[in-house]
Every structure is written in structure tokens, then in C-alpha cells.
Amino acid sequence: EDKVVQSPLSLVVHEGDTVTLNCSYEVTNFRSLLWYKQEKKAPTFLFMLTSSGIEKKSGRLSSILDKKELFSILNITATQTGDSAVYLCAVEASSNTGKLIFGQGTTLQVKP
Amino acid sequence: DAGITQSPRHKVTETGTPVTLRCHQTENHRYMYWYRQDPGHGLRLIHYSYGVKDTDKGEVSDGYSVSRSKTEDFLLTLESATSSQTSVYFCATHLQGGDEQFFGPGTRLTVL
Numbered sequence: 001e002d003k004v005v006q007s008p009l010s011l012v013v014h015e016g017d018t019v020t021l022n023c024s025y026e027v028t029n030f031r032s033l034l035w036y037k038q039e040k041k042a043p044t045f046l047f048m049l050t051s052s053g054i055e056k057k058s059g060r061l062s063s064i065l066d067k068k069e070l071f072s073i074l075n076i077t078a079t080q081t082g083d084s085a086v087y088l089c090a091v092e093a094s095s096n097t098g099k100l101i102f103g104q105g106t107t108l109q110v111k112p
Numbered sequence: 113d114a115g116i117t118q119s120p121r122h123k124v125t126e127t128g129t130p131v132t133l134r135c136h137q138t139e140n141h142r143y144m145y146w147y148r149q150d151p152g153h154g155l156r157l158i159h160y161s162y163g164v165k166d167t168d169k170g171e172v173s174d175g176y177s178v179s180r181s182k183t184e185d186f187l188l189t190l191e192s193a194t195s196s197q198t199s200v201y202f203c204a205t206h207l208q209g210g211d212e213q214f215f216g217p218g219t220r221l222t223v224l
Contacts, residue, residue: 006154034212042202042215043155088154097162098143098206099170100213102154 002027004091006103014111017079021106023089024071033065033072034100036088043088046074079110115139116216118203124222131190133219135203143206144186145170145213146178148199155202161186193223 004025013019025033032050036043047056049065049072056063060079065072076083086107090100115138125131135144143162147155147170157170159178167178175197177189190197203216 004154009152032211042217044215045212048211090155097160097168098208098213099145099157099160100155101171102147102156104152104154 002091002093002101004089004101004103006087006089006106008106009104010107010109012109012111013079015080017110018075018077019079019108021074021076021087021089021108022071023073023103025089025091025101025103026070027091027093027101029093030067030070031092034090034092035063035072035074036090038086038088038105039084046087076108079108081110081112084108084110116203116205116214118201118216118219120219121217122220124224125193126224127194128192131193131221131223133188133201133203133221135186135188135216137184137186137203137205139205139207139214140183141205141207141214142183143208144180145204145206146176146186146188147202147204148172148197149202149218150199158188158201193221195223197221198223 007022035046047063052067060077063074086105088105089103119134145160146158156172161167161180201219204213206213
């Protein structure tokens with residue numbers, strides 16, 4: 001059975017801290033891994049990763065994929081209170097339908 | 113947001129009543145999806161569509177049916193609502209060959 005597991009499930013940090021969120025997966029015919037941010041509304045897209053070892057970066061957020069060890073990490077540096085959200089990891093298996101399997105999400109709270 | 117709207121946005125209903133949720137998109141995306149989101153479970157796929165009149169089941173399809181008679185509309189029906197179907201329902205679309213799924217604003221359904 002295809003599975004995506006995120007850790008930790010929740011995290012509380014202070015502004016300025018750096019955080020690392022983890023996502024491991026077991027799927028047949030891996031196609032891509034996606035990260036989303038959800039702030040009490042619809043998830044918004046952050047990154048899509050398909051190749052091992054290539055870092056995707058956007059401002060203070062970055063992510064990397066390890067296809068050999070079947071995991072990805074999402075790093076947030078110099079956290080701000082606006083980073084408080086649920087971060088979702090999802091994996092697309094190679095079925096050409098775009099179907100995603102989501103992890104449980106990591107709830108990040110950034111305190112001032 | 114790929115022009116995705118969901119209706120209604122909030123609904124309270126009673127056990128045993130039929131409920132239909134509507135997803136409407138304006139971007140002519142081929143793929144459409146219905147997810148439910150519950151605490152501790154992330155997003156779980158209910159049904160998806162890969163074209164007009166072409167639909168298939170996701171991981172939690174029991175008790176739900178869907179229909180897609182036009183590219184822009186994807187309906188989710190609960191034939192006889194149960195309390196276990198209390199959830200937040202998200203519709204999403206995907207452009208074939210594109211990176212991400214785009215999510216609608218969600219519908220909060222409460223079954224009493």
C-alpha cells in the first residue's frame with residue numbers, strides 16, 4: 001500500500017529559528033513529490049521535486065529529495081510568524097492521472 | 113487559484129439525507145479531484161476525473177459518488193450522509209503536464 005509519512009506532526013519554534021520538516025514515502029512507480037502550505041484555507045503549492053539531490057529554493061524555503069532513501073526535507077530558515085501553517089507533503093505515483101497521496105501534515109507554530 | 117469555486121461553502125445536514133457538493137473551474141483543466149481533510153489524516157482522495165464522464169475511485173470512495181457531465185463541473189454526492197462524513201471537502205484541478213494541483217476554497221460539511 002502506498003504511504004507518505006511526515007514528521008514531526010507538530011512543532012513550535014520562535015521567530016528566527018530554522019526548522020526542518022521531514023517526509024518519507026513508500027510508493028510504487030514514484031513520479032514526483034510536492035510540498036504545500038496550508039493556512040486555514042486551501043493548500044498552496046510550494047515545490048515539486050522529481051530528481052534526487054537537486055535543491056529547490058524560494059526565499060527562506062528550500063527542499064531536497066533523496067530517491068534512494070525515499071525521503072524529502074523542507075527547510076525554513078529565519079522563521080517568521082507568517083510561516084505558521086500546516087505543511088503537507090504529497091507524492092504522485094506514475095499513473096499519469098495526477099493522483100496525489102498526502103502525508104498527515106506537520107503543524108508549525110512560530111512564536112514571536 | 114485556477115478559478116476554482118466550490119458550493120456550498122458550509123453545510124449542516126442530518127444523517128440519512130442526500131448531499132451534493134459542486135466544484136466549478138474556469139481553466140479547462142482536464143483532471144479534477146475530490147479530497148476530504150480530517151485531523152490527523154492530511155488529505156485523502158475520494159474520487160477523481162480524467163475527462164468528461166470519465167471518473168475513478170480514490171482511497172476513501174465508499175459512500176460517495178461523482179459525476180462530470182461538463183469539463184468545468186465536478187459533483188460529489190453523498191447518497192445518505194453519515195456522521196463519519198463530517199469533514200472539510202476540497203476540490204482540486206490539474207493541468208495535464210503541469211506541476212501542481214490547484215485547490216478550491218473548501219466546503220465544511222457537518223452531518224448531525
